[in-house]
Amino acid sequence: MAExxxxxxxxxxxxxxxxxxxxxxxxxWIAPIGLNLTVFEQNLENxxxxxxxxxxxxxxxAIHLGLILLGVESGDEVLCQSMTFSASANPILYxxxxxxxxxxxxxxxxxxxxxxEAAIVDRIAKGKIPKVIIAVDLxxxxxxxxxxxxxxxxxxxxxxxxxxxxxxxxxxxxKCGTFGDISVLSFNGxxxxxxxxxxxxxxxxxxxKQRAIFLATQAREETPHFEHTEIGxxxxxxxxxxxxxxxxMEVLDAHVILRREMHEFYVGVFKDIAGVTVFTVPNDHFFSxxxxxxxxxxxxxxxxxxxxAMRLALEKANVESRPLWKPMHLQPVFRDFPYYGNAIAxxxxxxxxxxxxxxxxxxxDRSRIKAVVFNLFSA
Ligand SMILES: *Cc1c(COP(=O)(O)O)cnc(C)c1O
Numbered sequence: 001m002a003e004x005x006x007x008x009x010x011x012x013x014x015x016x017x018x019x020x021x022x023x024x025x026x027x028x029w030i031a032p033i034g035l036n037l038t039v040f041e042q043n044l045e046n047x048x049x050x051x052x053x054x055x056x057x058x059x060x061x062a063i064h065l066g067l068i069l070l071g072v073e074s075g076d077e078v079l080c081q082s083m084t085f086s087a088s089a090n091p092i093l094y095x096x097x098x099x100x101x102x103x104x105x106x107x108x109x110x111x112x113x114x115x116x117e118a119a120i121v122d123r124i125a126k127g128k129i130p131k132v133i134i135a136v137d138l139x140x141x142x143x144x145x146x147x148x149x150x151x152x153x154x155x156x157x158x159x160x161x162x163x164x165x166x167x168x169x170x171x172x173x174x175k176c177g178t179f180g181d182i183s184v185l186s187f188n189g190x191x192x193x194x195x196x197x198x199x200x201x202x203x204x205x206x207x208x209k210q211r212a213i214f215l216a217t218q219a220r221e222e223t224p225h226f227e228h229t230e231i232g233x234x235x236x237x238x239x240x241x242x243x244x245x246x247x248x249m250e251v252l253d254a255h256v257i258l259r260r261e262m263h264e265f266y267v268g269v270f271k272d273i274a275g276v277t278v279f280t281v282p283n284d285h286f287f288s289x290x291x292x293x294x295x296x297x298x299x300x301x302x303x304x305x306x307x308x309a310m311r312l313a314l315e316k317a318n319v320e321s322r323p324l325w326k327p328m329h330l331q332p333v334f335r336d337f338p339y340y341g342n343a344i345a346x347x348x349x350x351x352x353x354x355x356x357x358x359x360x361x362x363x364x365d366r367s368r369i370k371a372v373v374f375n376l377f378s379a
Contacts, residue, residue, distance in 0.1 A: 006319045006368065009190040009292065012255060012360040017247030024239045032217065034239030036246055043249040044185075044200060050178040051202040052209035055242060056216055059164040059186025059199030061235040064091035065212055066160045066182040066201055067132060072097050076131040077123055079157075081111050081143075082327040083345040084136045088162050089328050092134075100130060101329040103341020107282040109324075109348060110143030111135050112341060117151050119340035124155075133159045137166030137176045138325070139354070140192075140259075140291035141281055145171045145179050160184065164199070167192050168256035168289035177202050187241075192255060192291055192359075193248035195241040256289045258359035263290040266355060269370050273377050275301030279352075292354045294324060299351075305376060307353045313376045314355075319369055324352035 020036055029035065037055060044053040056062050072078060074096030080089050082101035092099045102119055105112035116133065123130050133152055135143045152159050161180025163169075169176040177183045180202070187198035203209045214220075219232030237245075263278065270276045279294045281287070297307045307323065314321045326349055329339035356369060 003318050003368065006356050006361065006365050007358065008320050008322060008354060008356055009358045010360065011189050011194045011196075012251075012358060014247050014251030016250055017244045020243030020246045021240055024243050029239045032236035032238050034242070036239045036242035037237060040237075040242040040245040040249070041200075043246065044202075047249065047252065048175045048178050048202065050174070051183065051204060052206050054201045054203065054209045054212040054216065055237040055245065056199045056201065056212075056235045057237050057241075058197055058235075059162075059184055059188060060087040060091060061216070061233070062184040062186070062199040062201045063088065063134075063160065063162065064094055065215055065233065065235060066184055067091055067095055067097070068215065069182055069201075069203070069208060069212060070132045070158050070160060072131050077128050078132045078134060079116065079119060079130045080134040080328065081136045081138070081162075082329045082339060082341070083109060083325055083348060084138060084162065084328065085164070085325055086328065086331065086333075087164070088134055088136055089334065097131070099328070099334065099337050101327070101334070101337060101339045101341075103339075103343075104138075104345045104348065105144070106344055106348075108141050108143055108286070109138050109279070110141065111148055112344065113144060113147040113151060115341040116148065119338075120151065120155050120157070122340070129155070130157055133157050134162055135159050135180070136162040136164075137169060139279070139294055140166045140169045140176075140289040141279075142166065142169055142171040142176050142179075142286050142288070149179070158182070163202075164188075165191065165291045166289060168252060170287040172285050173287075182208075187245060187248070192259065192289055193245070193252050195237065195245040195248070198237050198241050198245065255359035259290045259357060260288075262357045262359075262361060263288075263293045265366055266293045266295065269373055270295060273302075273373070275299070275303075275305070276377075290357065292357045294352055294354050296348070296351050297353065302377070307351050310353055310373075310376060313372050314369070317368060317372045319356060319372060321356070322354045324349050324354060
């Protein structure tokens with residue numbers, strides 16, 4: 001292949017990460033304990049402005065512990081946005097609980113308040129009050145924070161905010177990752193910042209943060225011998241990975257600006273192409289990091305060019321793109337669980353495409369992407 005592959009989203013180091021890794025080596029804290037962990041957590045707390053952060057070895061682990069901290073047990077029901085990555089839902093099954101999937105609304109692509117409330121009313125009528133609402137900030141865009149919170153309060157159900165894709169996003173000036181009763185971040189390789197693999201719980205008290213760390217480090221009681229009165233997990237982040245995180249925090253704001261510039265770039269590329277809309281937040285209250293830039297393609301208005309035609313044209317030019325997350329209620333593994341809604345998530349999945357969005361894409365990369373699009377739509 002003549003030209004390098006252009007990926008959806010790849011790690012983008014700032015330059016100081018190895019200094020903090022070296023510090024871990026120099027102090028010999030090559031372990032899930034050490035200064036990098038403490039400082040990375042403080043950095044995140046300062047950045048978010050609210051909340052108590054416990055860093056873990058993945059976002060999935062954070063969702064698992066988050067559900068435990070919110071009291072989910074075997075046999076419980078957990079409401080979950082259908083249009084999301086499977087890691088939002090898998091931990092429900094780890095606990096022997098039942099996921100109940102909810103449709104999206106078209107403005108943010110996140111939880112539809114109407115479908116959510118209809119689901120709650122119906123589950124209660126069937127004899128069960130759902131235990132938790134998992135609300136996702138998909139592709140970096142905040143969900144309808146106030147509408148979902150109002151429903152949560154009305155029925156007394158806590159929210160687990162899955163902000164794995166939304167570090168750096170805000171709603172009315174408040175950072176995503178601080179709206180849940182528990183919120184969750186991810187630092188996997190493709191996210192806005194990465195620790196190679198990692199995640200975090202954002203709790204609303206220091207006590208809850210300590211409890212998360214306790215469960216994440218094998219639930220070991222404070223005794224000379226190893227005493228256990230609860231089931232523990234090995235979910236703590238390594239001090240090496242936290243060193244990468246410290247370095248990444250220094251470039252987080254700059255990288256959010258660059259991701260948002262990629263979104264602007266696509267708005268420009270598609271502005272005169274009928275039938276293709278670049279997803280954009282509904283109003284100024286929503287501030288998205290635009291972790292991934294996404295488009296919706298209406299083949300009725302593009303003279304028959306579909307999402308798949310665009311994906312294949314990009315693939316031919318060695319450019320990665322990907323359909324939106326396939327809704328969970330359409331996944332073979334989750335097909336038998338209840339679903340509430342219409343076909344918004346399904347329609348988004350049928351017509352939506354994620355485009356290369358990294359903070360490290362070059363002018364040349366952008367020219368190549370633009371050329372593919374212009375070729376496809378001028379044919
Ligand atoms: C990435 C992601 C996760 C999982 O995070 P990991 O750190 O990869 O375990 C959870 N939910 C969403 C929406 C994600 O995009």
